[in-house]
Amino acid sequence: MKLLNISYEKYKLDNGLEVILHQNKNLPMVAVNIWYKVGSAQEVKGKTGIAHLFEHMMFQGSENVAKEMHFRYIQEAGGTLNGSTSFDRTNYYEKGPSNFLEVALWLESDRMGYLLPALDQDKLDNQKDVVYNERLERYDNQPYGLAWELLITNLYDKSHPYSWSTIGFADDIKNYTLADVKNFFRTYYAPNNATLVIAGDFKRDKAVSFVEKYFADIKNAQIVVPLKISNGKLTQNKIIRHKDNVQLERIYLSWLSDKAYGKDDAALDILSDLLTGSKNSRLYKTLVFEKEIAQDVTAFQFSGKYGGHFTIVATVKPGKSIDEIKTKIFNIISDLIKNGISSKELEKSKTGIKSSFIFSLQNLDSLADHLNSYNFYLNEPNSFSYDLERYNKVEEEDIIHVTDKYLSNPYIELRVVPKDNES
Amino acid sequence: MKFDRSKKPSITSKLIFKMPSHDKFVLKNNLDVYFIKKDVLPIIKINIIIYAGSKFEQPGKKGISNLLTMCIDEGAGEFDSLQLSEQFDLLGVQFSVSGNNDTIQLTLQTLKENFGKALELIGKILISPHFDEKDFKREKRKILTSLKQLKDDPDYLASTSFKSLLFGKRNPYSFPFLGLEKDINSITNKEVVSYYQNYIFPNNSFIVIVGDISNKELRENLDKYVSSWKTGNFDAQFKSTDKSDEKVVYIVDKKDSVQTEIRTGHHAAKRNSKDYFPKHLLNTILGGQFSSRINLNLREKQGYTYGAGSSYNYFKDSAYFSVSTSVGIENSANALNEIFKELNKIRDGVTEEELKFAKSSIVRKFPLSFETNSQVTSNFIGKVIYDLPDDYFDSYINNINSVTIEDVNKAAQESIFPELATTVLVGDKEKLIPQLEGKDFGKVEVINNF
Numbered sequence: 001m002k003l004l005n006i007s008y009e010k011y012k013l014d015n016g017l018e019v020i021l022h023q024n025k026n027l028p029m030v031a032v033n034i035w036y037k038v039g040s041a042q043e044v045k046g047k048t049g050i051a052h053l054f055e056h057m058m059f060q061g062s063e064n065v066a067k068e069m070h071f072r073y074i075q076e077a078g079g080t081l082n083g084s085t086s087f088d089r090t091n092y093y094e095k096g097p098s099n100f101l102e103v104a105l106w107l108e109s110d111r112m113g114y115l116l117p118a119l120d121q122d123k124l125d126n127q128k129d130v131v132y133n134e135r136l137e138r139y140d141n142q143p144y145g146l147a148w149e150l151l152i153t154n155l156y157d158k159s160h161p162y163s164w165s166t167i168g169f170a171d172d173i174k175n176y177t178l179a180d181v182k183n184f185f186r187t188y189y190a191p192n193n194a195t196l197v198i199a200g201d202f203k204r205d206k207a208v209s210f211v212e213k214y215f216a217d218i219k220n221a222q223i224v225v226p227l228k229i230s231n232g233k234l235t236q237n238k239i240i241r242h243k244d245n246v247q248l249e250r251i252y253l254s255w256l257s258d259k260a261y262g263k264d265d266a267a268l269d270i271l272s273d274l275l276t277g278s279k280n281s282r283l284y285k286t287l288v289f290e291k292e293i294a295q296d297v298t299a300f301q302f303s304g305k306y307g308g309h310f311t312i313v314a315t316v317k318p319g320k321s322i323d324e325i326k327t328k329i330f331n332i333i334s335d336l337i338k339n340g341i342s343s344k345e346l347e348k349s350k351t352g353i354k355s356s357f358i359f360s361l362q363n364l365d366s367l368a369d370h371l372n373s374y375n376f377y378l379n380e381p382n383s384f385s386y387d388l389e390r391y392n393k394v395e396e397e398d399i400i401h402v403t404d405k406y407l408s409n410p411y412i413e414l415r416v417v418p419k420d421n422e423s
Numbered sequence: 424m425k426f427d428r429s430k431k432p433s434i435t436s437k438l439i440f441k442m443p444s445h446d447k448f449v450l451k452n453n454l455d456v457y458f459i460k461k462d463v464l465p466i467i468k469i470n471i472i473i474y475a476g477s478k479f480e481q482p483g484k485k486g487i488s489n490l491l492t493m494c495i496d497e498g499a500g501e502f503d504s505l506q507l508s509e510q511f512d513l514l515g516v517q518f519s520v521s522g523n524n525d526t527i528q529l530t531l532q533t534l535k536e537n538f539g540k541a542l543e544l545i546g547k548i549l550i551s552p553h554f555d556e557k558d559f560k561r562e563k564r565k566i567l568t569s570l571k572q573l574k575d576d577p578d579y580l581a582s583t584s585f586k587s588l589l590f591g592k593r594n595p596y597s598f599p600f601l602g603l604e605k606d607i608n609s610i611t612n613k614e615v616v617s618y619y620q621n622y623i624f625p626n627n628s629f630i631v632i633v634g635d636i637s638n639k640e641l642r643e644n645l646d647k648y649v650s651s652w653k654t655g656n657f658d659a660q661f662k663s664t665d666k667s668d669e670k671v672v673y674i675v676d677k678k679d680s681v682q683t684e685i686r687t688g689h690h691a692a693k694r695n696s697k698d699y700f701p702k703h704l705l706n707t708i709l710g711g712q713f714s715s716r717i718n719l720n721l722r723e724k725q726g727y728t729y730g731a732g733s734s735y736n737y738f739k740d741s742a743y744f745s746v747s748t749s750v751g752i753e754n755s756a757n758a759l760n761e762i763f764k765e766l767n768k769i770r771d772g773v774t775e776e777e778l779k780f781a782k783s784s785i786v787r788k789f790p791l792s793f794e795t796n797s798q799v800t801s802n803f804i805g806k807v808i809y810d811l812p813d814d815y816f817d818s819y820i821n822n823i824n825s826v827t828i829e830d831v832n833k834a835a836q837e838s839i840f841p842e843l844a845t846t847v848l849v850g851d852k853e854k855l856i857p858q859l860e861g862k863d864f865g866k867v868e869v870i871n872n873f
Contacts, residue, residue, distance in 0.1 A: 003465070068723060071713045075713070076784055077434060077783075079787075096788070099438055100787070102432040103432050126724070129725075129726025129727070130722055131729075136682045138729075141577060213426065245575060245677075245680075248568070278509075289504075295565065295572070317568055351513065352512060355532075355534055358464060358465070358466060359466060362464060
């Protein structure tokens with residue numbers, strides 16, 4: 001599809017910084033998006049969460065940018081900004097009117113090259129408090145908020161870097177030292193470990209010269225040795241019960257699956273849609289619509305560079321049986337493996353996926369982030385068509401095959417139950 | 424190339440941004456249509472807004488409008504519930520029905536090529552919904568379970584209890600759109616149908632369409648699929664009696680919480696009041712963005728929270744100001760103390776520098792709020808609902824730029840009242856009560872089961 005063919009230019013500075021430019025003149029705005037190839041997967045035991053804490057420190061000012069001024073300069077220029085940390089990478093992004101490009105690049109370059117002189121104990125202590133509160137707000141004080149952590153810590157082998165969550169364990173958050181944080185910067189924050197995307201309405205030559213001006217003098221670092229991952233297998237089912245401040249029970253079933261862009265990844269995505277993506281999807285229709293034994297049901301394929309897992313989550317209706325839901329889920333999976341799916345079901349999923357690809361192009365930040373993501377995982381920023389084609393190529397037999405291949409394996413079963421419920 | 428890194432690059436070039444123009448016309452059934460052409464992508468967004476939100480519900484029937492939104496797409500025309508949903512799936516259309524205190528909205532996003540078929544389905548939903556008893560019963564059980572679940576959600580508890588306590592039981596805006604459990608139990612399918620028959624009319628609605636379609640094609644499709652939706656008579660009256668503000672702290676007890684959700688605030692003037700622009704600048708300085716006073720203090724200085732902010736929140740016929748944050752439970756009183764300090768301090772006035780920063784941020788960011796079809800749609804919906812002037816968007820930047828520091832300081836005096844703030848703390852009362860002793864946040868009342 002022509003629409004999904006995104007033109008770009010990619011080059012490298014002498015210090016190793018990779019640059020991707022994409023011109024898009026629809027509106028007078030520009031997006032800047034940097035991926036550092038470091039996420040929580042690079043952390044070590046006892047210091048979990050440091051990649052995410054570090055993301056916070058990147059907003060605390062640098063040698064030429066006083067505390068609080070990073071946000072202020074972007075906002076003054078009419079921009080919006082944020083960052084995020086995942087298992088695989090940390091990204092920083094801002095979007096603003098076209099004339100804010102130089103300010104954005106100046107700020108990004110200053111914290112890429114000159115963060116350490118401005119990093120001190122007060123800033124660290126403050127952001128440790130902030131991140132600790134973030135953990136309370138988004139995990140500990142949320143109903144079912146600890147489920148993700150409980151799942152991945154049990155699902156992945158203890159030596160696998162996805163066996164802890166990006167927010168980090170509470171005790172670890174309290175214990176990072178200034179030296180830890182500085183070392184982390186020296187090891188991972190360097191031009192040769194980053195890719196800069198500029199997307200939107202800008203003059204090409206001007207952008208190239210800004211990038212040269214602000215980034216060329218930043219020193220590269222020793223290349224970090226890539227992680228060696230051994231994907232351990234789950235050898236038997238594991239059942240975990242967790243008591244939480246909730247009214248309704250919830251069951252999570254999780255299997256190790258394929259990694260991002262692995263050969264089964266797209267089929268597993270489609271499988272999740274076939275199971276729970278619509279009213280007519282198999283699990284939703286039976287559990288929620290017809291039997292009304294579940295209040296909701298969701299399935300998803302999570303996949304990253306080093307691994308993935310497929311998960312089904314259902315909330316138990318008051319007075320209904322969690323065991324009945326579990327039995328039904330497994331019956332529906334067996335039926336799918338035995339009898340397959342209809343071509344209409346598959347067609348509906350593919351149509352939905354195609355539409356959402358096109359809908360997603362509206363947003364310049366998300367476009368810029370996609371270019372970086374495709375570049376990171378596939379080494380080709382213009383992979384929208386390739387990506388969509390992965391889904392188009394999936395056939396009915398592929399769905400049966402991946403369901404059998406992964407969902408017949410041992411799994412983690414997590415039951416979150418109300419605190420006062422002793423059942 | 425040597426240069427001075429310590430100098431921030433200046434922004435010199437002016438930006439040229441052309442507001443998307445809109446076309447307004449009326450269908451023969453009196454449905455107002457707002458159309459904004461945007462053809463960078465072959466997609467179209469359709470929003471139908473109906474003035475049938477929960478504020479029109481009778482006492483004892485709180486939850487009926489939400490049940491209507493849940494049931495209206497459970498079968499229509501020749502399709503039953505599952506078939507209708509499948510029709511949308513086959514087109515790759517994203518469709519949803521939602522609502523709030525003022526309105527009910529049907530929202531749809533489609534590829535250009537499926538516009539006609541998508542509109543035809545929306546037409547069926549508006550004109551011939553089934554309201555099957557069986558579907559109603561299922562949806563009713565679903566919402567009753569949702570309400571039970573929401574008792575676990577500290578954010579939802581804080582927002583709904585704050586609104587309820589601020590507005591008082593005599594004001595329809597005080598009730599959550601999702602309704603009250605005891606009322607929902609007694610609502611019948613018949614009553615939902617009669618709510619539909621009383622309010623769901625084209626002359627009580629408007630439609631906003633943004634995307635890649637010609638005016639001609641749009642009109643043809645609207646004529647074909649929506650114009651047979653029948654005009655009717657409705658009673659749009661509702662009584663809104665604002666409870667007077669008073670300084671009280673309500674503790675909504677949630678045992679074993681590790682955080683406290685804080686909301687504090689008071690009533691405010693309506694969206695289309697004259698001092699909107701000074702207030703918008705004032706709030707940008709006080710708590711509207713990351714670099715605002717409240718967040719810099721509570722997050723970046725004290726480390727009490729992941730984030731804190733303030734906002735003026737607008738209904739069609741009422742409004743309120745509120746500060747919200749969530750903090751580690753041991754810092755609840757400390758955080759509240761800092762919030763009140765900031766509210767008192769801003770009444771002493773803002774600085775020229777703060778105002779310049781706020782203006783710059785708002786004015787330069789303006790074009791970004793017209794990027795996606797959803798953003799354009801929601802801007803136009805706001806303009807219609809709040810009855811803003813025709814040239815609202817064209818004069819927006821001028822209106823911001825012409826606000827003086829005196830205007831902002833006057834707004835601070837006239838629209839921030841810490842001495843009349845209603846405060847809600849959702850958290851563990853055993854840990855909260857001792858912290859509040861001897862503090863001047865207002866008299867303390869405990870609510871054990873909201």
